[in-house]
Amino acid sequence: MRKRRPLGALGYFLMGGACLLVAVAMATGVRQAVHLLPVVILGVPGAVLTFRAPVFGVRYGPDGLRYSGLFNARSHAWxxxxxxxxxxxxxxxxxxxxPELVLASGGTDQLYMLSGHSFGRARNRRVVRLVAELEAARAAAS
Structure with missing residues (x-):
């Protein structure tokens, strides 16, 4: 089973950790009254990013693939x-x-956490390579 992670996963983890640290520092303020709104605004997204970022990515093998995004995880057989x-x-x-999966049922499933940005008409090479790998694994399994 191969696993591919997005390049931004480390950035999301660090950003979430920083937000979580700021929220904890604000919540433990001794001299000031604790304001709940900034703690919630920084703490909740910080906790989500910190604990979900290490599992971002796609795993694929002979059986199919499993995608883990920000809020959910999905599995598809080849x-x-x-x-x-x-x-x-x-x-x-x-x-x-x-990367987009065209399903046999006629629907599509886009893997947003594995996206890459591009300017103009040029394609993102990392996304193109990932799609080629996934398509080759799908073709080999069928």
Whole structure:
């Protein structure tokens, strides 16, 4: 079973840890009254990022793939996946390339935490390589 993590997972972990530290420092303030709103605004996202970032990514093998994102994890057998391709999410300044699973049921499943940004018409090479790996693993399993 191979595992691929996004490059930003370490950044999310560090950002979550920093938010969590600031929230703890604000909550343990001795001289000031504790203001609950800033603690909740920084502490909850900090805790989510700190504890979910280490599991971001996709695992794939002969049985299928398992994707772990920010709030959820999904599994798909290779028999349920018809194709793996690169989808483009357009924006006003830049676009994002996202690995997309085309399911046998006709739906799609986009793996947002594995996306990569690109400018202009150039594709994100990291996303293209990941999609090629996933497509090769799917083809080898079928």
């Amino acid at each position: 028999a349920d996946i018809r194709e793996v391709r690169v989808a483009v999410l357009s924006g006003t300044v830049y676009s994002s390339d996202v």
